[in-house]
Amino acid sequence: MTSVHDIAISHLDGTPSSLGEFAGKTVLLVNVASKCGLTPQYTALEALQAKYAERGFTVAGVPCNQFMGQEPGSAEEIAEFCSATYGVSFPLFEKIDVNGDTRHPLYAELTQVADASGHSGDIRWNFEKFLVDGDGNVVERFAPTTVPDDPAVVEAIEAQLS
DSSP, rough: OOGGGBBBOOBSOOOOOOOGGGSSSEEEEEEEEESTTTTTTTHHHHHHHHHHHHGGGEEEEEOOOOOTTTOOHHHHHHHHHHHHHHOSSSSSBBBOOOTTTTTOOOHHHHHOOTTTOOOOOSSSSSOOEEEEEETEEEEEEEESOOTTSHHHHHHHHHHHHO
16 A cells, blocks of 8 residues: 555645645544535534644545535535534545545545454445544544544544654
């Protein structure tokens, strides 16, 4: 697996970038959606961002519309929803595909990692989470239904920050 820091992905506003901008930081990368039953996870994601940002941590949201069309909006609509509804301050990247023939190269790398139950491969639903260390290595994968403030997620984040 190559470092996910090396893979190009634009910010939600179209500015070219990569996760390399977070070199040295721990990142919780999450495929997000605005019209999903799991969308309230934004609250806990923002709480993690607030709690750990000063210790070299960030959440990074990656919108995806592949799961029952639950992220149909434009970049501007997604940004407005996240800001107005959940006060999201963490970075959001461009809307991409996480599965299938048009899977973004970032997710081609991420999906090689298995979660605690042994699941690797395709993203199962919105809000699947990947913890990336400061060197760009994927160190943990969490199921969509694992809430961001689950003790296993918090423990994994804190282990990277200590």
